[in-house]
Amino acid sequence: MPYVNIRVTNEGVTAAQKLELIEGTSDLLHRVLNKHPSTTFVVIDEVETDNWGVNRETVTTLRARQALEK
DSSP, X not given: OXXXXXXXXXXXXXXXXXXXXXXXXXXXXXXXXXXXXXXXXEEEEEEOGGGOEETXXXXXXXXXXXXXXX
């Protein structure tokens, strides 16, 4: 009974994209590990950009800096 947790920033991931992640993850586990999709659990957590850090800064700060550089 596989459990997969996918975390993404909450920057507009659509319901269709989430479904594609769920289907793709389930298919991958079936193909590679022979795990049946009916026993595979996929959870998608959307994280506020203030709560996600990379390279010593929040994604909120990173996105704001990137917008200014354009």
